[in-house]
Amino acid sequence: MKKNKIVVIGSINMDLVMRVPYIPNIGETIMGKSVERIPGGKGANQAFTAAKLGANVSMLGKIGGDEFGARLIESMQNAGVDTSCIDLEADASSGLAIIQVNDEGDNSIVVLSGANELCNKSYIIAHENVIGEAGIVIVQMEVPNEAVYQAIELASKSDAIMILNPAPAPDYIPDHVLEKIxxxxxxxxELQKLTGMPVHSIETAGTASRTLLSKGLKNMIVTLGSKGSLLVNSDGIVHFPAPNVQAIDTTAAGDSFVAAFAVGLSEGKSDKDAIAFATKVAAIVVTRAGAQTSIPDRREVDAAT
Known part of the structure; x- marks a missing residue:
């Protein structure tokens, strides 16, 4: 059924994850502890998470003709993602993310786009039928803006629920695009960059969010790390605290939250209940290392207190 189908459009990367005692300063050389190659990319992480949580998921994106491409596809397929519409760009490299994770579980990330940069407007238009089958469409911003905005336009036409995770954040999102989200x-x-306003607390996050609501945006969900998240809309502001856990690696926390929220909506949950479900999933993810390797399945989430 269309209502339950989730389509994720976005980046597919191999994550090169380096464990370090702390994030080095400019010009500083430190000794790392370990390195792993883990399938990632914001789009792939979100599709992977949604599928592991039991959703019907299709992924749109591109991989390169290098050694990483097949492994990236295999990882998503193993989770249950439909990868049949992912394009192979034989002459390009697959996306690569170089991630440093410190002893507190915080990270610093550099992304090399590779084939993700070729995920353009024409590719999105060519898969309009896939988007038209979706009840929910998720996009991020590790692919070109023209593809993101085209996907939002097509989702709007088909009356799908449109979720935009603006990461990495652009300097602004046009008003006519905000209205369709x-x-x-x-x-x-990301909220601070989008609004140009300081965001350092629950109160300032709410204030900054209202500036985007005034431009036609329907709902804002701000993720605040250990402080939880906020739902901001015309009804007001609701704060969702995060459970107190020992974070090991926050790499996929935001991706898992977005995906789990979409899964909740696809199952008929209210947005508040979907946020509570997403909070539960993200709290598990941060206690584990890596991106897709940290994602729980539905039984684990349902069994968690």
């Missing part, structure tokens, strides 16, 4: 889900840093 049902849920914008930035973190504090």
């Amino acid at each position: 049902d849920y914008l889900v930035p973190n504090e840093t």
Whole structure:
């Protein structure tokens, strides 16, 4: 059924994850502890998470003709993602993310786009039928803006619920695009960049969110790390605290939250109940290392207190 189908459009990367005692300063050399290659990319992580949580998921994106491409596809397929519409760009490299994770579980990430940069407007238009089958469409911003905005336009035409995770955040999102988004889900840093306003607390996050609502955005969900998240809309502001857990690696926390929120909506949950479900999933993810390797399945989530 269309209502339950989730389509994720976005990046597919191999994550090169380096464990370090702390994030080095400019010009500083430190010794790392370990390195792993883990399938990732915001789009792939979100599709992977949604599928592991039991959703019907299709992924749109591109991989390169290098050694990573097949492994990236295999990882998503193993989770249950329909990868049949992912394009192979034989002459390009697959996306690569270089991630440093410190002893507190915080990270610093550099992304090399590779084939993701070729995920353009024409590719999105060529898969309009896939988007038209979706009840929910999720996009992020590790593919070109023209593809993101085209996907939002097509989702709007088909009456799908449109979720934009503006990561990495652009300097602004045009008003005519904001009006077509049902849920914008930035973190504090992304919200600050989008609005040009300081975001360092629950109160300032709410204030900054209202500036985007005034431009036609329907709902804002701001993820605040250990402080939880906010739902901001015309009804007001609701704060969802995060459970107290020992974070090991926050790499896929935001991606898992967005995907789990979409899964909740696809199952008929209210947005508040879907946020509570997403909070539960993200709290598990941060206690584990890696991106897709940290994602729980539905039984684990349902069994968690």
